[in-house]
Amino acid sequence: MGDAEQAPRKAAKPAMSIEKAQKARRKFLQSVGLTAGVIGISLLGYVPLSRAAGTRLRPPGALNEADFLSSCIKCGQCVQVCPVQAIKLADLNDGFGVGVPHIDAREQACDFSCDAVQCILACPTGALTYKKPEFLNTREGARLAVAPILKAKEKDAEPTLNLKERIGVAKLVRPENCLAVQGKGFKGQARGANFKGEMRYMDVDRWKPIPVRDHPYDLELCDLCVRECPLKNAIELRPLKGADGIARMTPVVMEPCVGCGVCEMICPAESAAIVVEAQAVWKGASV
Amino acid sequence: MSRFTDLFMGMLGAAPKKPARVAEKVQKIMVLKYEDKDRYIKEKLHARAHHEVSHKWRNRRWAVLLATNLLFVLSFWLDIQLLEGSLTASRFAGFHLIDLNSALQVMLAHKHIIVNLFIGTFTVFLLWVLLGGRTFCSWVCPYHLVSELTEKLHLKLVDRKIVTDHEFHRGTRTVFWLLFGLMSIVTGYTVFETLSPTGILSRALIYGPGLALGWVFLLLLFEVFWSRRAWCRYVCPIGLTYGVVGSISPMQVSYHVEHCFHEGDCRKVCLVPHVLDVTVKGRASEESMSLGPDCTRCGLCIDVCPTDALRYEVKGLSKLL
Numbered sequence: 269m270g271d272a273e274q275a276p277r278k279a280a281k282p283a284m285s286i287e288k289a290q291k292a293r294r295k296f297l298q299s300v301g302l303t304a305g306v307i308g309i310s311l312l313g314y315v316p317l318s319r320a321a322g323t324r325l326r327p328p329g330a331l332n333e334a335d336f337l338s339s340c341i342k343c344g345q346c347v348q349v350c351p352v353q354a355i356k357l358a359d360l361n362d363g364f365g366v367g368v369p370h371i372d373a374r375e376q377a378c379d380f381s382c383d384a385v386q387c388i389l390a391c392p393t394g395a396l397t398y399k400k401p402e403f404l405n406t407r408e409g410a411r412l413a414v415a416p417i418l419k420a421k422e423k424d425a426e427p428t429l430n431l432k433e434r435i436g437v438a439k440l441v442r443p444e445n446c447l448a449v450q451g452k453g454f455k456g457q458a459r460g461a462n463f464k465g466e467m468r469y470m471d472v473d474r475w476k477p478i479p480v481r482d483h484p485y486d487l488e489l490c491d492l493c494v495r496e497c498p499l500k501n502a503i504e505l506r507p508l509k510g511a512d513g514i515a516r517m518t519p520v521v522m523e524p525c526v527g528c529g530v531c532e533m534i535c536p537a538e539s540a541a542i543v544v545e546a547q548a549v550w551k552g553a554s555v
Numbered sequence: 556m557s558r559f560t561d562l563f564m565g566m567l568g569a570a571p572k573k574p575a576r577v578a579e580k581v582q583k584i585m586v587l588k589y590e591d592k593d594r595y596i597k598e599k600l601h602a603r604a605h606h607e608v609s610h611k612w613r614n615r616r617w618a619v620l621l622a623t624n625l626l627f628v629l630s631f632w633l634d635i636q637l638l639e640g641s642l643t644a645s646r647f648a649g650f651h652l653i654d655l656n657s658a659l660q661v662m663l664a665h666k667h668i669i670v671n672l673f674i675g676t677f678t679v680f681l682l683w684v685l686l687g688g689r690t691f692c693s694w695v696c697p698y699h700l701v702s703e704l705t706e707k708l709h710l711k712l713v714d715r716k717i718v719t720d721h722e723f724h725r726g727t728r729t730v731f732w733l734l735f736g737l738m739s740i741v742t743g744y745t746v747f748e749t750l751s752p753t754g755i756l757s758r759a760l761i762y763g764p765g766l767a768l769g770w771v772f773l774l775l776l777f778e779v780f781w782s783r784r785a786w787c788r789y790v791c792p793i794g795l796t797y798g799v800v801g802s803i804s805p806m807q808v809s810y811h812v813e814h815c816f817h818e819g820d821c822r823k824v825c826l827v828p829h830v831l832d833v834t835v836k837g838r839a840s841e842e843s844m845s846l847g848p849d850c851t852r853c854g855l856c857i858d859v860c861p862t863d864a865l866r867y868e869v870k871g872l873s874k875l876l
Contacts (some may be wrong), residue, residue, distance in 0.1 A: 295722060295723065295724055296724060298721060298723055299723040299726075299727045299789070301731055302723050302727060302785075302789060302790070303616075303727055303731065304736070306731070306750070306790055307731075307734060307738075309750065310735075310738070310746050310747070310749055310750050311738075313744070313746060313749040314742075317744075320750040334743060335665065335746075336744075337744055338661070338664035338739075338743045338744055338745065339661055339664070339665040339667070340659070340661075340745075340822075341643050341644045341653065341654075341657050341661050341745075341748075342638060342641075342643050342657070342745075342748050342754055342758065343640040343641045343645060343657075343760065344641050344762055345639055345640040345645070345646065346632075346764060347646065348631050348636075348639050348640070349639075357758060357762050359765035359766045359767055360749075360755075360765065360766040360767040360769070360770060361766060363744075363749065364744040364745070364746065364748075364749050365750050366748065366755070366767060367643075367748065367754060367755075368757055389731070392640075392644045392651050392653055392671050392672055392675055393644070393653075393661055393668070393669065393671070393672045394669035394671070394672065395666070397669075401667060403667075404667075423612040431618060454848075512767045548661035
């Protein structure tokens with residue numbers, strides 16, 4: 269019906285030539301194609317997310333993963349202020365997470381050598397925050413029981429780190445690799461001569477982190493993860509019951525662990541006996 | 556509709572309209588212009604002959620663009636800490652600066668605005684109101700520069716009839732702006748940032764290259780072989796965001812019909828030629844008209860115009876002086 273009505277009107281007064289109309293139609297269709305194409309490609313950003321949810325270790329003070337991805341403006345100011353360059357920005361294979369900061373603890377962990385968690389201070393959008401707004405949910409076990417005490421600041425008037433939630437939890441995933449568990453000591457550079465990672469050693473310089481390779485060790489029983497943990501009471505060595513008479517110890521992670529990853533970085537075993545489980549929450553001591 | 560609304564709608568994608576009413580003075584100018592055809596042609600040729608083709612504004616603009624991006628890079632590399640961050644968000648000597656479109660995406664996705672985010676966004680808003688909105692595109696955005704360079708290749712190929720330019724509807728950008736905003740709200744992710752060549756290039760310059768540059772390369776290929784300046788013209792929501800800001804900016808490129816021979820050189824070099832529709836014979840309604848919000852104030856038209864009919868103008872300032 270509509271066609272029959274429209275047809276004579278069209279014939280009576282052609283708004284534009286057939287050629288022009290075809291051109292306009294083609295332009296419209298191509299524009300729709302362009303829109304669909306670009307939007308389609310942009311939605312590919314979902315793919316890496318669905319595969320790898322929660323596997324990245326985020327900088328301290330990061331919101332929960334979904335909130336973190338939505339609030340991060342991908343500027344890298346956190347990267348710029350970190351004194352040990354622990355923070356890296358993700359590439360396009362992280363999908364929507366492109367340009368979002370993360371930490372590869374084995375390569376370079378956060379050792380809090382900035383004292384004040386500078387990355388949180390630098391974040392312009394609150395993706396990294398000292399105080400989470402109340403309407404954002406907090407996962408059970410993510411909240412720290414008390415403000416963690418930084419060993420380096422223990423004698424200061426304010427020895428705590430302004431951190432309310434953990435970014436992960438350390439876990440002894442390969443006890444068979446652990447030197448302490450084997451009852452062995454450690455002598456030399458913790459990660460070899462080519463390792464580029466840095467750390468702050470209070471007995472060397474409080475304000476200047478140095479390469480781990482410039483700080484060799486000589487230990488009767490390896491206790492690097494406990495010795496170098498920047499926080500108080502986050503990890504300790506406990507004797508292992510064994511019948512063979514060798515003095516063995518095992519590292520035990522405790523509630524104050526924030527998941528900074530120093531233990532993973534410093535662990536001399538290949539592969540690391542202890543690693544940080546990114547975005548994990550505290551579920552009680554695993555002994 | 557007022558000229559403001561017309562220009563704004565033009566930015567959103569509407570076709571330029573012929574003026575409903577032409578000022579008497581302009582009518583007089585047009586009559587005088589064409590009164591004596593020989594004189595008109597002579598004058599035209601004279602102007603051409605004496606026009607020294609300069610790249611004054613282009614060179615200044617490239618210098619500013621490179622200097623701005625270099626300042627970001629050096630601030631990090633040399634640890635000068637003058638301009639920390641990247642184009643999406645930064646701190647200039649400690650003051651928060653946040654890209655308006657990035658801020659918008661984060662606000663829509665996260666649905667929460669902290670004080671620093673608001674301060675940074677507002678500062679940048681004021682800055683670009685003063686500087687002309689889309690001035691950001693041509694004077695700061697690194698993708699604009701690489702796209703401007705590859706455009707030369709595209710034009711060469713078009714000239715040799717190896718490729719043809721495929722135009723899309725200009726309203727497509729408005730649709731993209733809405734869709735990217737909607738996707739931020741619905742998915743809770745800043746979807747546009749994944750693709751934004753502005754952010755990708757800025758981060759690549761400062762923090763080192765990565766896979767993401769592959770996407771930028773694909774975009775450039777598309778622009779060279781399929782559609783001239785397609786990203787800036789038909790897709791990029793950053794341009795529209797800054798365009799909206801620029802709609803109330805006193806910083807304008809203005810057109811003076813009296814000096815114009817209506818040859819259209821300006822439209823050929825322009826990223827957004829629809830803003831130069833006033834330069835078509837019979838389209839100008841006032842003696843002096845600003846090109847409007849979609850103009851990136853890049854100055855290519857000013858460089859190419861042989862008769863000084865196009866000029867930078869700070870509205871209100873010329874009256875004051």
